[in-house]
Amino acid sequence: MMKRTTIYIDDSLHRALRLKAVESRHSVSELISESVRFSLAEDSSDIEAYHARKKEPAMSFESVLKRLKSNGKI
Numbered sequence: 001m002m003k004r005t006t007i008y009i010d011d012s013l014h015r016a017l018r019l020k021a022v023e024s025r026h027s028v029s030e031l032i033s034e035s036v037r038f039s040l041a042e043d044s045s046d047i048e049a050y051h052a053r054k055k056e057p058a059m060s061f062e063s064v065l066k067r068l069k070s071n072g073k074i
Helices: 011-024 028-053 061-070
Strands: none
């Protein structure tokens, strides 16, 4: 089931979406829906990564930099 919604975007973004829609043979609605799906999937992935690592000990940024330097990474 599809729902209809209204969004407000600036003119230059709308122009870019219309051009991409023509070039890709998809509607502006399809492009926006795909972008929202991608964003939500990315959020879901981030949440899974957080839960997988939440028991790891916290480290300060300074400690991370020191470790990277000592390992020759930076």
